[in-house]
Each structure stands twice: as C-alpha cells, then as structure tokens.
Amino acid sequence: MWTQGVDPELDFHNINEIKEVYERTTKMTVPPRQPYAGELVFTAFSGSHQDAINKGKIYMDETDSDYWEVPYLPIDPADVGREYEPVIRINSQSGKGGAAFILSNNYGIKMPKAMHPEFGAVVQKACEEKGTELSAAEVFGLFQKEYRNVAGPYKLRNYKVYEEKVEEEELSKVKFEGAITYKGGEPIEIKGESNGPIGAFFTAIQKIGITGYEFIDYSEHAIAVGSDSKAISYIHLKNPQGKDVFGIGVSHNISYASMKGIICAVNRDQEDCYRDDTMPGIFEK
Numbered sequence: 001m002w003t004q005g006v007d008p009e010l011d012f013h014n015i016n017e018i019k020e021v022y023e024r025t026t027k028m029t030v031p032p033r034q035p036y037a038g039e040l041v042f043t044a045f046s047g048s049h050q051d052a053i054n055k056g057k058i059y060m061d062e063t064d065s066d067y068w069e070v071p072y073l074p075i076d077p078a079d080v081g082r083e084y085e086p087v088i089r090i091n092s093q094s095g096k097g098g099a100a101f102i103l104s105n106n107y108g109i110k111m112p113k114a115m116h117p118e119f120g121a122v123v124q125k126a127c128e129e130k131g132t133e134l135s136a137a138e139v140f141g142l143f144q145k146e147y148r149n150v151a152g153p154y155k156l157r158n159y160k161v162y163e164e165k166v167e168e169e170e171l172s173k174v175k176f177e178g179a180i181t182y183k184g185g186e187p188i189e190i191k192g193e194s195n196g197p198i199g200a201f202f203t204a205i206q207k208i209g210i211t212g213y214e215f216i217d218y219s220e221h222a223i224a225v226g227s228d229s230k231a232i233s234y235i236h237l238k239n240p241q242g243k244d245v246f247g248i249g250v251s252h253n254i255s256y257a258s259m260k261g262i263i264c265a266v267n268r269d270q271e272d273c274y275r276d277d278t279m280p281g282i283f284e285k
C-alpha cells in the first residue's frame with residue numbers, strides 16, 4: 001500500500017532490530033527468503049534481474065515517480081529499514097547491469113550505458129578469479145583500478161585554453177596549448193583549435209601521432225554537492241581497429257576532467273599501459 005501512495009500507518013523501519021531480538025531470544029533463525037526481514041528477500045543474483053532492477057531505478061530517478069516502480073522489487077527496501085547494498089549480489093553469473101547498479105546507488109557513479117559491458121566483463125573476471133561474490137566496496141575498487149588509476153604511458157603535464165568569440169557567426173574558436181609526456185620523457189608541446197576545449201585538445205593530440213581514434217561520445221556529472229564539487233567525465237572513443245574504448249577523468253574543472261578522460265581512454269588502449277595504485281581516490285581531494 002505504501003509503495004502505491006497509501007499510508008497504512010505502520011512503521012517497519014526498525015525491522016532489523018526486531019529480527020535481531022527475535023533470533024537472539026528464541027534461538028531461531030529468520031529464513032533467508034522470509035518477506036521483509038529475510039537476508040536474501042531483496043537480493044538478485046541473475047544478470048537479467050539485476051539489469052531490470054537497474055533500469056527500473058534509473059526510470060524512477062529520471063521521471064521523479066511518486067510510486068515505487070522497480071521490477072523484481074515489490075517494495076523499496078529502505079521503507080522497511082533495509083539497505084540497497086545487498087539488493088544486487090555480484091558473482092560470476094551477474095550481468096553488466098548489476099555492477100552499474102552498485103556503483104550508481106552506493107557511490108553516485110553513473111556510467112553511460114555503452115560503458116556497462118566493458119566494466120561488466122572486468123567485474124565478471126574478478127568474480128571468477130576470486131571464486132566468491134564481490135562486495136560493493138570491491139566493485140568500486142575495481143572501477144577505481146581499471147579507470148582512475150591509469151597513469152601512462154601518456155600524461156598531460158600542463159595546458160592553457162584561449163577562447164575567441166566570433167559574434168557574426170555566434171561561434172567560438174577555442175585554442176588549446178599544452179605539454180604532454182610519453183613514459184615520463186621530455187614534454188612535447190601540443191596545439192589545437194576547435195569550437196570547444198575538448199575538441200581542441202583532441203585535435204592537438206592527433207598532431208603528435210595519437211591518430212586513428214574517433215571521438216564517439218562523452219557525458220559528465222557532479223560527484224559531490226556544492227559549488228566546490230568535482231565532476232567525473234566519461235569518454236567513449238573508437239580505436240584505429242574499430243574497438244570501443246572508454247576512459248574517465250575527475251577534476252573540479254569540467255574541461256580538464258574530459259581531457260583526462262581522453263588520455264585515460266587512449267592509455268587503456270596501449271599495450272604499455274600502466275597503473276599507479278597510490279593515486280588519490282575518486283572522492284579524495
């Protein structure tokens with residue numbers, strides 16, 4: 001009734017406490033699939049179920065629905081004092097939607113849909129190697145290692161962006177100037193022009209031999225609240241062989257985050273790509 005907008009005037013928010021008292025005093029156990037309180041009653045292992053739950057949650061967020069409309073979850077777990085974390089359990093049978101759901105609901109990382117299969121494969125491989133389920137923290141750790149910790153071989157050392165307004169055409173001409181290094185070598189000056197900073201940077205790196213990449217798409221969102229929030233940018237490229245490659249960039253500056261995302265994608269496509277696990281976390285300053 002509550003999920004459909006009717007208040008039954010019953011409060012189940014302390015159901016976990018009730019379960020704990022029941023099990024401790026009676027020495028009996030609540031079955032895993034017992035409605036409301038069972039450990040697995042809000043859990044989905046199937047990849048197709050996880051994907052449907054993820055799509056349902058996205059639909060609710062986008063439409064600001066007044067009703068609970070998520071497939072395979074008849075009620076919102078939070079309404080009975082349960083958490084989202086156990087809803088989707090990540091194992092070797094989980095689909096790409098499961099990992100995306102965990103990142104979105106636990107960490108606010110909203111990967112574009114095109115990126116789901118690539119990261120889903122990373123998560124599935126880790127599950128198979130571990131032989132057990134992955135926790136939400138482990139899924140986030142994989143995301144950080146796979147994308148955030150990419151450190152080379154290319155690295156953007158510094159840059160400047162100049163914008164020139166062409167009033168007659170209501171267009172902007174953006175000039176990019178900067179320096180990039182390869183495997184820590186001497187800085188190489190790069191320059192490029194386009195109608196935006198991301199395009200100007202992409203043009204600049206093509207001039208020094210990083211060619212054959214096609215810019216497909218990018219998206220971004222804030223990962224903190226307030227005027228000093230950081231942005232995370234997701235970059236989608238096609239490499240010279242036509243393979244989809246993705247990268248992310250995190251920065252207080254949206255344009256810089258996208259530039260870092262491009263470098264990340266290019267680096268991940270290199271045979272000599274390397275990572276630095278000591279890099280600051282996504283949410284660290």
